[in-house]
Amino acid sequence: MKLKNHIVICLALMLSFSVFSQQGKQKRADTLFNKFSFVKAxxxxQDLIEKNYNKDYATRKLADCYAYLRNPQRASRYYKKVVEQxxxxxxxxxxYAQSLRGIKKYKESQIWLKRFKDSGGVVNANDFSKNANFITSIFNAKQQYFLDRVRFNSKYSDFGAFEHDGKVYFASSRDEGVAVKRLYGWNEQPFLDVYVAKVGSRRNVDYTGKLKGDVNSIYHDGPVTITKDGKTMYFSRNNYKDQVRKRDNSGLTAMKIYRATLQDSVWTNIEDLPINSDDFSTQHAALNKDDTKLYFASDRPGGYxxxxxxxxxxxxxxxxGEPQNVGNVVNTENAEGFPFINQEDVLFFSSDGHVGLGLLDVFATIKGENGDFVDVVNLGIPVNSNKDDFSFTMNPNGITGYFASNRRGGRGDDDIYAYYREPIMQVEGVVTDAINAKPIANSKITLYDxxxxxxxxxxxxxxxxxxINIDRNQDYKIVGGQDKYIDDYRTFTSKNLQTELTTITANLLLNPKPNVVKLAELNTIYFDFDKHNIREDAALELDKIVNLMLNDYPEMVIRIESHTDSRGALTYNDKLSIDRANSTYEYLVSKGVNPERITEHQGFGERRLTNGCVDGQKCEAEEHQLNRRTQFIVVKME
Structure with a gap:
């Protein structure tokens, strides 16, 4: 028996560990997906599907992964399963319609586009075009990004916002509050300088917000990027050194990337990098997640x-090292610039050479299984518009960040916009025993629409x-249960919630379920004929009840019902049953049970026989014994 119990315990622990492991795996998959790391996600x-863990949800996300990996064959295979859910x-x-079009099943694609439209979806004219971009159309089927207000824009050009250690660094030509302004002849605005603001600050930034140190010069400076340790800065600047601005053969001053170090809270030790040249521009520095690679934009010879x-x-x-062009999946014959690398090493950039909504648009790259760039995705509205949209950055959380645009409705020339991506929403909670407030492991949780x-x-x-992951703008019911407990449920909604809210809490309280077999064994005690004293075997059962009430369920309330067999006079049996009820009550109280937790202790004589052994009926002694009993009725469990 001990070996069997050990096996059961081990199996329970293994099951608990397995469930916990799958939970963590799903959370990690969602994080990777949210940061564009589609191969790992x-x-x-796939593993979650094989483990049959939230299979429907995992199938949806897997289909999306293959779509973004430019694999319509696999995407359509899983979208087919999804639309059957x-x-x-x-x-x-x-x-699903777009994935079918991606494998040239145009008739089937039209059927599902029509079903989408008939279900209330909005279909654009180019959705029916065989040449529409497969990945971009799927990616933008649902709005991914939403805008937040930025308070530090000016009437001049502001762009290149980069967040680091609670501060936002950005380039601006505002130079307001300065007696003498140096104007850039191209647009008659002051030259760009690097400014700093606190994240979330409600104050505007004037000339006092300029970056301290040697980064800002009398010509264009910015935007910047900073290493993770906060000690090194790479920034763009006009080809300017030792108070001299150099010009190329065309008479223009190129851009260069410089490096500065932080000393005593001041950026200094400006270093001209060997990737620069007086004959072409090198600018828009970006670092990968471990600061081992520097990405930048350049019009140097040999490009596309x-x-x-x-x-x-x-x-x-x-x-x-030696600069390498990232290739023609990213670069076109037109202009690409403003690279940015997020924490999952996904490259974002701006381009007017890829199909977009306007002039410069922001794109994300998609990598294949071997790590090569296989496609780009237009981030869609509201990040992109019919104007220039550029200098996209993403914070380490993969949810928030900044970009710049000269779209209508801004405060000035180029304005900085903050965005947030709609993160995965979850419902979570703890299931506890309603009596002793202890957590209940291995409870089954079921989510309903x-x-x-x-x-x-x-x-x-x-x-x-x-x-459990949930969709937004839906009504739900969550039900918790276990074999030994009565189910509990909560209804909740994910409608009209702030996007920043990612978790809904729904705790569940389970009341123990009366176990008929256990109560029959535990609650019934028996008496000798014509006796009301507590026998030894009855005392053992009563001690179990004492332990149950004092330790396991300290809030449980019961009542006592005692009975006799049919032998003897009716009035005598009534009194005898009352004596038995009193004996039982006094025993429990003597062992420490609070009398207030025993609502009644009654005797019913021979009025409630458990069998047919009535007066005049011949019965064996064992059959009469079954009627000489005291039972315990649970009145309240909490």
Whole structure:
């Protein structure tokens, strides 16, 4: 028996660990997906499907991964399974249609586009074009980005916002509050300088917000990027050194990337990098997540046209390798610039050479399984507009960031816009025992939509905790249960919630379910014929009840009902049953049970026989014994 119990315990622990492991895996997959790391995310979603963990949800996300990886063949295979799910969001009809078009199944694609439209979806004219960009159309089937207000824009040009250590660094030509302004002849605005503002500041930034140190010069300076340790800055500047501005053969002053170091809270030791030249521009520095690679834009010879995106290795000693063009998946014959690398090493950039909404648009790159660039995705509205949209950056959380645009409605020339991506939303909670407030491990949690369709299920971990991903703008019901407990549920909604809210809490309280077999064994005690004293075997059962009430369920309230067999006079049996009820009551109280937790202790004589052994009926002694009993009725569990 001990070996069997050990096996059961081990299996329970393994199951709990497995559930917890799948929870963590799904959360990691969502994080990777949210940061454009689709190859790694796809591997985890595939594993979740194989483990049958939130399979419907994982299938949706896996299909999206393959779509973004420019694999319409695999994407359509999984989108086909998705559209067969109950209550699937209608944008998946659209995605399935686009994936079918990607494998040239145009008739089937039209059918699903029509179903999308008939379900309330908005279809643009170019959605029916065989030449429309497959990935971009799927990516923008649902709005990904939303705008936040930025308070430090001016009437001049502001762009290149980069957040680091609670501060926002940006380039601006505002130079207001200065007696003598140097104007840039190109647009008659002051030259650009680097400014700093606190994240979330409600104050505007004047000339006192200029970056301290030697970065700002009398010509154009900025934008900047900073290493993770905060000690090194790379920034753009006109070709200017030792108070002299150099010009190329055309009479123009090129841009260069310089390096500065932080000393005593001041940026100094300005260094001209070897990737620069007097004959072409090098600008818009960006660092990868571990500061080992520097990305930049340049119109140097040998590119694809206009300006291209390049990358160069940063050696441990700070020296630079040989710049490499990132290739023609990213670069076009027109202009590409303003590269940015997020924490998952996804390259973002601006371009007027890829198909976009206007002039410069912001794009994200998609990498294949071997790490090569395979496609680019237009980030869509509201990041992009019919004007210039550029200098996109993303904070380490993968959710928030900045970009610049000269679109209508801004405060000045180029304005900085803050954005947030709509993050994955989750419902989470803890399932606890309503009596002793202890967490209940391995409780089954089931999520339903507003039509009582089951969406997902899981089990709580060893701490009674659960977490399930949900869609926004939906009504839900969450139900928790376990074999030994009565189900509990909560209804909740994800409608009309702030996008910053990513978690809804729905804790569940389960009341223990009366176990008929256990109560029959535990609650019933028996008496000798014509006796009301507590026998030894009855005392053992009563001690179990004492332990139950004092330790396991300190709020449980009971009542006592005692009975006799049919032998003897009716009035005598009534008194005898009352004596038995009193004996039972006094025993429990003597062992420490609070009398207030025993609402009644009554005797019913022979009025409630458990069998047919009535007066005049011949019965065996064992049958009469079954009627000489005291039972315990649970009145309240909490």
């Amino acid at each position: 796809a591997e985890l979603y 109950d209550n699937v969001p209608i944008e998946y009809y659209y995605s 046209g206009g300006s291209d995106i390049y990358v160069v290795d940063i050696n441990p000693d700070g020296t630079l 507003d039509k009582d369709n089951e969406i997902a299920y899981m089990e709580t971990d060893e701490n009674g905790f659960y977490q």
